[in-house]
Amino acid sequence: MGARPRSLDPADPDFARRFGWIVWRRANAGALIAATTAGIIAGLSAPVYFIDVPRGSVLPFLLIFSIPTFAAMSAIGVAVTRIIVNRATGWSRDGRPPSMVEIGRLTRVPRMGALALGALWVTGVSVLVILFAKYTGVHWRAVTLQTTCLTMAYCGLQGSTLVYLLVERTVRPVLARVLPSDTTQWPSTLGVTRRLLIAWFVVSGAPLLLIGFNIGRINGAQRALAGPSFVIACSLAAVVGFVVSGVAGQAITAPLERIRAALKLVASGDLDAEIVADEAGEIGLLQAGFNQMVEGLRERERMRDVFGRHVGAEVARRAMETEFGTGGDRCEASAMFVDIIGSTALTQRRDPDAVVAILNRFFDAVVRVVAKEGGFVNKFQGDGALCLFGTPLPVDDHAARALRAARTLAKELAPMGDIAAAIGVSSGEVVAGNVGAADRYEYTVIGDAVNEAARLTELAKLKTTHVLVSDRTVRAAGAEEDGWEPGERIQLRGRSEPTLTYAPATSS
Numbered sequence: 001m002g003a004r005p006r007s008l009d010p011a012d013p014d015f016a017r018r019f020g021w022i023v024w025r026r027a028n029a030g031a032l033i034a035a036t037t038a039g040i041i042a043g044l045s046a047p048v049y050f051i052d053v054p055r056g057s058v059l060p061f062l063l064i065f066s067i068p069t070f071a072a073m074s075a076i077g078v079a080v081t082r083i084i085v086n087r088a089t090g091w092s093r094d095g096r097p098p099s100m101v102e103i104g105r106l107t108r109v110p111r112m113g114a115l116a117l118g119a120l121w122v123t124g125v126s127v128l129v130i131l132f133a134k135y136t137g138v139h140w141r142a143v144t145l146q147t148t149c150l151t152m153a154y155c156g157l158q159g160s161t162l163v164y165l166l167v168e169r170t171v172r173p174v175l176a177r178v179l180p181s182d183t184t185q186w187p188s189t190l191g192v193t194r195r196l197l198i199a200w201f202v203v204s205g206a207p208l209l210l211i212g213f214n215i216g217r218i219n220g221a222q223r224a225l226a227g228p229s230f231v232i233a234c235s236l237a238a239v240v241g242f243v244v245s246g247v248a249g250q251a252i253t254a255p256l257e258r259i260r261a262a263l264k265l266v267a268s269g270d271l272d273a274e275i276v277a278d279e280a281g282e283i284g285l286l287q288a289g290f291n292q293m294v295e296g297l298r299e300r301e302r303m304r305d306v307f308g309r310h311v312g313a314e315v316a317r318r319a320m321e322t323e324f325g326t327g328g329d330r331c332e333a334s335a336m337f338v339d340i341i342g343s344t345a346l347t348q349r350r351d352p353d354a355v356v357a358i359l360n361r362f363f364d365a366v367v368r369v370v371a372k373e374g375g376f377v378n379k380f381q382g383d384g385a386l387c388l389f390g391t392p393l394p395v396d397d398h399a400a401r402a403l404r405a406a407r408t409l410a411k412e413l414a415p416m417g418d419i420a421a422a423i424g425v426s427s428g429e430v431v432a433g434n435v436g437a438a439d440r441y442e443y444t445v446i447g448d449a450v451n452e453a454a455r456l457t458e459l460a461k462l463k464t465t466h467v468l469v470s471d472r473t474v475r476a477a478g479a480e481e482d483g484w485e486p487g488e489r490i491q492l493r494g495r496s497e498p499t500l501t502y503a504p505a506t507s508s
Contacts, residue, residue, distance in 0.1 A: 009177075010092040015089065016092055016093055019085055019174065020086075023081055026163070026166035026170060027077060027116070027117055027166070028077070030117065030161075031117055033158065034158050034159025034160075034162070035066070038152055038156075061135050065128060069128055072124075073121075077116065077120055080116045084116065088106040088109050097178070098178050103180075103187060104187035106171060107175065107187050108187075109167060110165075110168040111164065113163050114163045115160070118160045121159060125156070157201075173276075179277050179288075181288070186284065252283065259286060259290055275290050275291060328431040328432050329432060329433055330429060330430070330431055331394065331432055332428070332430075333398055333449065334388070334401070334427040334476070335389075335402075335427075335445065336388075336389070336405060336423065336424070336425045337384060337387075337424045337456070337457040338366055339383065339457050339461070340421050341421060341466070359383065361419065362421065365416075369405050369408050372408075373389065373405040374393065374395060375387050375401060375405055378445065379442075387405070388432075389402040389405070398476075399427045399477040403425065403477050403484065406467055407504050410465065410467050421466065422458070423457065423466060423467045424452075424453045424454065424455070424457030424458075425467075425468075425470065426448075426473055427472050427476045430449055431445065432445045449470075451494060451495070452495065455499075456468040456470065456492070456499070459490065459501070467503055469484065469502045469503075470500070471500035473502075483504060483505045485504075486502055487500075487502060488501055
């Protein structure tokens with residue numbers, strides 16, 4: 001569902017370095033947001049909690065010490081990121097597919113990045129607290145130390161959450177290339193519910209706890225000073241929380257939108273739609289489930305196509321729409337047999353490949369002509385075919401259709417010098433349905449009309465026109481088919497009464 005960046009192609013020899021650079025850059029972005037938030041809150045809360053600290057000393061301290069401390073932690077982060085990324089991407093340097101253990105490490109990169117930021121954050125804040133005490137000479141009180149620790153922990157939680165969400169977006173294109181199709185082998189990861197709970201805690205839960213703690217521990221004079229600071233700090237927390245919620249929401253809605261777009265393609269009949277499974281959680285399982293569903297639909301469509309080519313589209317459609325079993329229904333229909341004349345001699349004169357090519361030309365003409373008249377080629381029988389009109393698709397003028405098809409087919413086959421075919425047509429009541437066993441049967445027709453058409457085909461091989469039809473078919477066609485002239489009345493093999501035969505009129 002879109003091109004993947006070259007920098008995230010595991011086949012790229014520089015993949016590990018590029019991947020590590022992107023992870024570190026996004027982790028730094030989350031850390032910078034957390035540090036900016038912490039600096040603003042520190043500057044606002046210092047006059048409230050550090051009454052003995054000169055007002056003009058907080059900003060210089062932050063400028064002098066915070067930036068170098070952040071730079072030092074960021075430099076350490078380069079080494080930590082390299083360790084995390086190298087453990088997760090060693091397989092790419094070896095030019096081999098990753099093992100399930102290595103895929104698990106890859107899915108844990110966002111989590112490890114968030115934990116690394118948390119550890120570096122605690123280290124950096126501890127250094128700054130010590131430096132702040134020495135720089136300003138402040139005497140720590142219990143409430144001040146508790147408030148400072150909780151506030152800095154909240155800012156670190158914001159940064160770690162952002163790091164997790166941003167790094168996860170980096171990992172997804174890589175996971176899309178390496179996750180196996182068998183979802184039971186996928187490693188566990190942080191689910192949607194847990195992500196939303198963490199996002200809620202960062203956005204709402206933690207700020208409310210901090211506000212309640214601070215209001216309950218300060219005196220009246222501090223409360224008067226803290227009012228504006230609390231408003232600004234809460235507003236800042238709301239802004240950062242909004243960003244965190246937006247990123248968390250995008251992590252869920254973006255893949256769901258891709259699934260929705262793909263479903264729309266499938267609904268319009270495009271079964272080539274496919275979604276990249278780019279995570280190992282619930283959304284990834286949903287993406288893989290969609291792909292499995294579409295693969296099943298493609299397989300079903302392919303089976304329907306193959307089935308239709310073997311038994312006929314109408315029979316295939318009825319078989320898939322109804323509960324078929326053995327048995328059949330009585331109906332009026334016309335049967336047309338087509339059989340190549342001299343097929344035995346043909347196989348002796350030509351090699352097998354040439355015979356197959358001739359048969360394909362022959363059957364192509366039969367299928368095309370019969371389909372044009374709304375008929376159905378029931379089965380191919382070696383060098384012949386049984387064609388039906390009036391079943392399985394009922395039509396009132398089945399006899400006229402059969403006669404037109406017989407005459408057209410005779411004209412189409414005439415120019416094919418290496419093919420001569422006999423055609424016999426008869427109409428009457430038949431039983432159409434499935435014949436066979438409970439677990440294997442085929443659609444066919446049984447009745448006197450079918451037998452008569454077969455016998456007429458045998459006699460037609462001896463006639464000049466190579467086409468014979470029964471009088472029942474001509475009578476059933478009525479005025480629609482007058483291009484036929486009567487011939488002999490013949491006692492056909494296996495029939496108790498003679499059949500009046502018709503052949504195409506010489507002028508038609």
